[in-house]
Amino acid sequence: MSGDPPGPQGDRLTGNLHSFTSDPLGFLTDCAREYGDVVNISSHNVLLGDPGDIERMLVDREGVFAKTTAETRQRTRKRGFPRAMMNSEGADWRHKRTRVSPAFTRALVAGAADLAHQEASELADRWPTGEPLDPAPAVARLALRTVTKLMFGSAMSDEDVAAVSRLVREIMDVSLSPITLPDWVPAPRAVRMRRALRDVDRVIAGVAGRSHAADPSAAPVLRALLDGDPAPSQEELRDELATLVLSGFETTKNAVLWCCEQLARHPAVADRVAAEATAAETTAAEGAGAGRLAALPFTDAVVRETMRLYPPAWLTSRETIEEVEFGGYRIAPGTTVTVSQWVTHRDPRWHADPAGFRPERWLGGAGQPPRGAYFPFGLGPRACIGAAVAGTEVTVVVAELCRRFRFELDDPAAVRPRPALSLQPSGLGLRLRARQVADAAG
Numbered sequence: 001m002s003g004d005p006p007g008p009q010g011d012r013l014t015g016n017l018h019s020f021t022s023d024p025l026g027f028l029t030d031c032a033r034e035y036g037d038v039v040n041i042s043s044h045n046v047l048l049g050d051p052g053d054i055e056r057m058l059v060d061r062e063g064v065f066a067k068t069t070a071e072t073r074q075r076t077r078k079r080g081f082p083r084a085m086m087n088s089e090g091a092d093w094r095h096k097r098t099r100v101s102p103a104f105t106r107a108l109v110a111g112a113a114d115l116a117h118q119e120a121s122e123l124a125d126r127w128p129t130g131e132p133l134d135p136a137p138a139v140a141r142l143a144l145r146t147v148t149k150l151m152f153g154s155a156m157s158d159e160d161v162a163a164v165s166r167l168v169r170e171i172m173d174v175s176l177s178p179i180t181l182p183d184w185v186p187a188p189r190a191v192r193m194r195r196a197l198r199d200v201d202r203v204i205a206g207v208a209g210r211s212h213a214a215d216p217s218a219a220p221v222l223r224a225l226l227d228g229d230p231a232p233s234q235e236e237l238r239d240e241l242a243t244l245v246l247s248g249f250e251t252t253k254n255a256v257l258w259c260c261e262q263l264a265r266h267p268a269v270a271d272r273v274a275a276e277a278t279a280a281e282t283t284a285a286e287g288a289g290a291g292r293l294a295a296l297p298f299t300d301a302v303v304r305e306t307m308r309l310y311p312p313a314w315l316t317s318r319e320t321i322e323e324v325e326f327g328g329y330r331i332a333p334g335t336t337v338t339v340s341q342w343v344t345h346r347d348p349r350w351h352a353d354p355a356g357f358r359p360e361r362w363l364g365g366a367g368q369p370p371r372g373a374y375f376p377f378g379l380g381p382r383a384c385i386g387a388a389v390a391g392t393e394v395t396v397v398v399a400e401l402c403r404r405f406r407f408e409l410d411d412p413a414a415v416r417p418r419p420a421l422s423l424q425p426s427g428l429g430l431r432l433r434a435r436q437v438a439d440a441a442g
């Protein structure tokens, strides 16, 4: 085994911090292309590029890697939802994941398809044609309403959904803020947060009571949590639900927005999606629930291809608990090991014509990439619990919007990937043209 992995030297004092923060996507791509599959991107921080290594890190090596360290758990205690599955480790995480997983059934996915279709259709009724439009706020609202209703149950009123949205907004504000004040400081933000938490507690209690009385299966995720043994505390319940909503909202919103962006750039692909969506709509009986997704194989391929080029989760990392070996290098305990969907999904070794938008590559047949070369939802035990729900939701929404409109970009040169918590299409402005039904069918 050799010494340290290679990597850019960077500044004497700050290392590569400036390069990373000013252009994270470019920096990581350059590192991988220049230094290979194991790169020292800073002291105690290594980037992996080989699909076998990526799989080994995410799938096989539980106990060797931790997702959340004591330090991050300390931070989330202050800022986020410390009791949620997402922020747990070891036996505690396993208990929480096992408790909620049975609720993520095919019926939930079918419910996601119907809900997403209804929300997208109502959105399309409201969207203006022929004038510049920032699609982000409306798609954000759609994504938030859909995931909230799926997680809390459909017995929610608009007021309930608004209460959850307020909490999500507060928590996003806090997690993006560089300043954390002690809890006892009566800062406006802390007051708003406490009020938002109280409102969500009330929503949970109300929805739990109503859905149980009317139909015990109406809110499967909430029920799975409530029926847990031992029964979760109010705080735990709220942390879990809020984290599910948070993780499912930004990511899904960005996936839909990137699909619209790509379809605007590829009108022939958009025509094919519209034709498929129109056909799926006319066979409405089979088109409901699970049948809806089955009728949209090409749209599904468009979504996969968009998430290859613009993965909402663009970076995933773990911390080593023990020494591990990658590519002949010993990686010390306490090192952050990072993998990047953005970098690996565009690696020409695993994806032919990596910069090209080619949905056909996902339509089966030979030449599928290795498992660790395409992982928009992660891999292994900590992979996304909502992957099937999200994939279905995005596909159904994109199909419905594309059935109703042709997309044009207001200023194609203005769109840039912004690697925030999730990869956003910054500068995206659309102009919509109503599609004639005959158009879509052709």
Ligand code: HEM
Pocket (backbone or CB within 6 Å): 067, 085, 086, 087, 097, 147, 243, 244, 245, 247, 248, 249, 251, 252, 255, 311, 312, 313, 316, 317, 375, 376, 377, 378, 379, 381, 382, 383, 384, 385, 386, 387, 389, 390, 391, 394
């Ligand atoms: C396009 C949409 C989505 C993308 C791209 C996405 C991506 C991911 C990724 C990459 C991970 C793994 C992170 C890691 O390994 O460290 C993850 C985990 C997770 N996702 Fe998603 N996600 C999406 C939608 C959703 C939805 C809709 C939900 C909830 C219904 C959800 C809930 C979660 C949860 C709870 C975890 C943590 C699982 C655990 O720690 O065991 N996600 N997601």
